[in-house]
Amino acid sequence: MTSALVIVINAGSSSLKYSLVDGDSGETRAVGLAERIADSSGAMGILSHTGPDGDKHRSELPLPSHEAALRAALDAFDTYGPSLADAGIVAVGHRVVHGGARFSAPVLVDEALVDAVRDLVPLAPLHNPANLEGLEVARRIFDTVPHVAVFDTAFHQTLPEQAYTYAVPLEWRDEHRIRRYGFHGTSHKFVSGETARLLGRPVESVNTIVLHLGNGASAAAVAGGRSVDTSMGLTPLEGLVMGTRSGDLDPALHAHLHRQLGWSLEEIDERLNRDSGMKGLLGQSDMRELERRLEEDDPRARLAMDVYCYRLRKYVGAYYAALGRVDAIAFTGGVGEHAPGVRAQALAGLERLGIRIDPEANRAQRSGAFTVSAEDSEVAVLVVPTNEEWQIAREALAVVRDS
Numbered sequence: 001m002t003s004a005l006v007i008v009i010n011a012g013s014s015s016l017k018y019s020l021v022d023g024d025s026g027e028t029r030a031v032g033l034a035e036r037i038a039d040s041s042g043a044m045g046i047l048s049h050t051g052p053d054g055d056k057h058r059s060e061l062p063l064p065s066h067e068a069a070l071r072a073a074l075d076a077f078d079t080y081g082p083s084l085a086d087a088g089i090v091a092v093g094h095r096v097v098h099g100g101a102r103f104s105a106p107v108l109v110d111e112a113l114v115d116a117v118r119d120l121v122p123l124a125p126l127h128n129p130a131n132l133e134g135l136e137v138a139r140r141i142f143d144t145v146p147h148v149a150v151f152d153t154a155f156h157q158t159l160p161e162q163a164y165t166y167a168v169p170l171e172w173r174d175e176h177r178i179r180r181y182g183f184h185g186t187s188h189k190f191v192s193g194e195t196a197r198l199l200g201r202p203v204e205s206v207n208t209i210v211l212h213l214g215n216g217a218s219a220a221a222v223a224g225g226r227s228v229d230t231s232m233g234l235t236p237l238e239g240l241v242m243g244t245r246s247g248d249l250d251p252a253l254h255a256h257l258h259r260q261l262g263w264s265l266e267e268i269d270e271r272l273n274r275d276s277g278m279k280g281l282l283g284q285s286d287m288r289e290l291e292r293r294l295e296e297d298d299p300r301a302r303l304a305m306d307v308y309c310y311r312l313r314k315y316v317g318a319y320y321a322a323l324g325r326v327d328a329i330a331f332t333g334g335v336g337e338h339a340p341g342v343r344a345q346a347l348a349g350l351e352r353l354g355i356r357i358d359p360e361a362n363r364a365q366r367s368g369a370f371t372v373s374a375e376d377s378e379v380a381v382l383v384v385p386t387n388e389e390w391q392i393a394r395e396a397l398a399v400v401r402d403s
Contacts, residue, residue, distance in 0.1 A: 003087070003088035003089070003090050004022050004023045004024040004025070004090065004397055005020060005021070005022055005023070005029070005087050005088060005089050005090060006020075006021055006022075006023045006089070006090065006091045006092065006093050006392075006393035006394075006396050006397055007019070007020055007021075007084075007089055007091075007092045007093070007138075007142065008020075008021055008092075008093045008094075008095070008389045008392045008393050008396075009070075009092060009093070009094050009095070009134050009138055010094075010095040010134075011066060011094075011095075011130050011131055011133055011134025011135075011137075012127075012130050013126065013129070013130045014035065014036060014037045014038065014039065015033065015034060015035050015036075015037060016033070016034040016037065016066055016069045016070060016073070016134060017031075017032070017033050017034075018031070018032050018033075018034075018070075018073055019031045019032075019389040019393075020077075020082065020084075020087065020089075021389050021390055021392075021393035022393070023090075023091075023390070023393040023394040023396065023397030023398075024394070024397070026387060026390040026393075026394075028389065028390075029051075029052055029082050029087070030049065030050060030051050030052065030077065030080075030081070030082060031049075031050050031389075032047065032048060032049040032050065032073050032076060033047070033048045034046070034047050034063055034069035034070075034072060034073060035047075035048075036063060037063045037064075037065065037066055037068075037069050038063070038064055038065060039063075044060040044061060044062060044063075045060065045061055045062060045063025045068075045069065045072075046058065046059070046060055046063075047059050047060075047061060047063070047069070047072050047073065047076060049073070049076035049077075049080055051076075051077075051080040051081040051082065052081050052082050053080075053081070055080070057076065057079075057080050059076075065137075066130075066133045066134060066137045067137045067140070067141070070137050070138060070141055071141065074141070089142070089145055090145060090146075090397065090400055091145055091146050091147070091148055091396045091397060091399075091400045092138050092142050092145060092146075092147045092148070092396070093106075093147075093148050093150055093392040093393050093395065093396030093397075094109070094131065094134060094135055094138065094147060094148065094149050094150065094392075095131070095150060095152065095186070095388070095392055096117055096128065096131045096135075096149045096150065096151050096152065097124050097127035097128060097131060097151075097152045097153070097183065098117075098120050098123050098124035098127060098128050098151070098152065098153055098181065099117075099120065099149075099151030099152075099153045099154050099157075100120045100123055100153070100177060100181070101157065101177065101179070101181075102116060102120075103116075103149075103151045103153070103154055103157075104154050104157035104158070105154055106148050106149060106150045106151070106154070106395040106396060106398070106399050107148065107149050107399070108146055108147070108148055108149075108399060108400075108403060109135060109139065109146075109147035109148060109149050113149055114132065114135060114136070117131065117132055117135070117149065118132060123177060123181070123234070124235075135147065135149070146399075146400050146403070148395070148396035148399045148400065150186060150391075150392045150395050150396060151185065152183045152184065152185050152186060153181045153182060153183060153185055154185055155182075155185030155186065155188055155189040155227050156180075156181060156182030156183075156185050156188075156220070156227045156230050157227075158226040158227050158228065159180065159182065159227060159228060159229060159230070160228060163180065163228060163229045163322075164179045164180040164181070165179060165180075166178060166179060166180065166233075166234075178234060179234065180230070180232075180233040180234065180238075181232075181233065181234060182218070182220070182227065182230035182231075182232050182233070183216075183218060183230075183232045183236045184212045184216070184218045184220075184230075184232070185227070186388045186391040186392055186395075187210075187212050187332060187333070187386040187388050187391070188210045188212060188218075188220040188222065188227060188230070189227075189391060190386055190387055190388065190390070190391040191208075191210045191212070191330050191332045191384045191386050192206075192208045192210055192220070192222040192225060192330070193225065194330075194369065194384050195208050195210075195328050195330045195380075195382055195384055196208070196225070198369055198371075198382060198384070199327070199328060199380060201327075203224065203225040204224045204225055205224065206224065206225075206327045206328060207221075207222065207223050207224065207323045207324075207325050207326050207327050207328075208222045208326070208327065208328045208329070208330055209221055209222070209315075209316055209319045209320070209323070209326060209328075209329045209330070210222060210330050210332065211312065211315075211316075211329065211330065211331050211332070211333075211336055211346075212332050212333045212336065212386065213240075213312075213331065213332070213333040213334070213335035213336035213339075213342065214243070214333035214334045214335060214336075215242060215243035215244070215285065215334070216236060216242050216243070216245070217239070217240040217241070217242045217243075217247075217333065217335070218230060218231045218232045218236075218239055218240060219231040219239065219240060219312070219315040219316070219319060220319075221319035221322045221323050223323055228322060228323070229318075229319060229322050231247075231315055237272060237273060239315070240311050240312060240315065241277050241278060241281070241307060241308045241311050242277040242278070243277055243278050243279065243285035244273065244274050244275060244276060244277050244278070244279045244280075244285050245272065245273050245276060245277045246272045246276035246277055246280065247277065247311060248311070249272075253268075254268050254269075278290065278304060278308065281300070281303065281304035281307060281308075282300060282301060282304040283300070287334075287335050287339055287342075290304060290305060291339070291341065294341070305341070305342075305345065306345075308342065309342060309345040309346045309348075312342070312346035313346050313347070313348075313349070313350070316329065316346065316347065316350065316355075317350070317353075320353055326353075326354075326379050327379065327380065328379060328380040328381070328382060329347070329355065329379060329380070329381045329382070330381075330382050330383075330384045331343055331372075331381075331382070331383050331384070332383070332384050332385060332386040333386060336383065337383050337385055340362045340363050340372075343357065343362055343372060343381075343383075344357055344359065344362055347381065353379070354377060354378030354379045355373070355377060355378075355379045355381065356373060356374040356376060356377035357372055357373060357374060357377070357381055358372060358373060358374040358375070358377075361373075361374075366383075368385065369382060369383060369384045369385060370382070370383050371383075
């Protein structure tokens with residue numbers, strides 16, 4: 001059998017995450033993370049690498065650029081394994097956050113693709129520049145294998161027009177590309193497909209509400225494997241309450257804060273993205289701290305939990321209406337997979353919709369995917385760990401095999 005190994009790269013502004021993944025089986029051979037790239041304080045960079053033996057290796061070293069970080073990762077492969085020279089890598093898969101309305105599928109990377117991603121920077125000024133950096137650096141280093149861009153927004157390009165259109169002037173929509181795009185697409189695609197597999201049904205026959213709950217959080221209504229609505233919009237700020245992002249709020253808030261406090265749009269945007277959400281409600285974004293303070297009957301923690309779960313429950317109800325029929329609700333992400341209290345409270349009171357959780361099954365600590373709905377629940381409720389790296393790897397592999 002020919003090799004199916006893909007290097008998956010996720011480049012952030014000051015970090016670079018990488019994985020060596022078998023696109024066919026999902027087996028992960030190695031993972032790593034370079035942090036503090038080009039740190040403005042002059043601090044040393046950190047490289048963490050986990051090889052095939054499962055041992056974790058951590059080192060501090062200068063990382064003045066993304067290229068230095070990727071070359072340090074290559075050194076870690078040479079030192080701790082597996083050997084990339086012997087691996088037979090067939091592709092490099094890149095996570096690119098924003099593909100706009102242009103990209104609804106993964107694409108081979110060439111100069112035209114790079115120009116297109118650069119053209120989309122105004123829609124994702126915090127993400128696409130870093131993704132471009134990762135693309136350009138990796139193409140120089142891995143210059144003998146094809147590179148594939150997998151877009152976070154692509155899965156949501158199936159949204160119907162009434163779902164992605166904002167009620168704003170036509171010239172905003174036409175000239176400035178103002179619309180709902182959605183994010184976390186690779187996760188929603190993987191989890192909805194895995195949910196159908198776990199139910200033993202073709203993905204085309206299953207309607208699923210996916211709740212991706214981590215530091216970033218989003219919901220998606222998936223009808224027969226196609227996204228028909230999602231909570232994040234033009235940017236990742238819209239939608240659910242997140243770790244540090246506010247989610248839905250009155251769009252006039254910016255003008256109000258500017259008038260009352262004299263804050264610039266940049267300051268307000270920074271506070272809504274960095275200091276809001278669970279951090280704004282609780283004082284910090286760590287859900288483990290929320291659980292600890294709930295046990296102490298802290299009223300601020302109780303309000304934070306209530307707001308978080310109430311927003312979730314509203315989206316479940318809205319997406320039930322959008323889908324018309326729901327076969328499954330899938331929780332994923334760090335919070336979705338490990339916070340039974342969130343799952344229980346978010347779905348409480350929805351029994352008339354055929355949604356019933358088994359309290360004992362929900363509280364059980366298990367790894368992998370498992371069901372938490374009661375036997376008489378018309379809607380299956382599952383915990384399904386996401387695997388965005390495998391999704392990127394298999395999409396990259398499919399593109400290379402078809403080219």
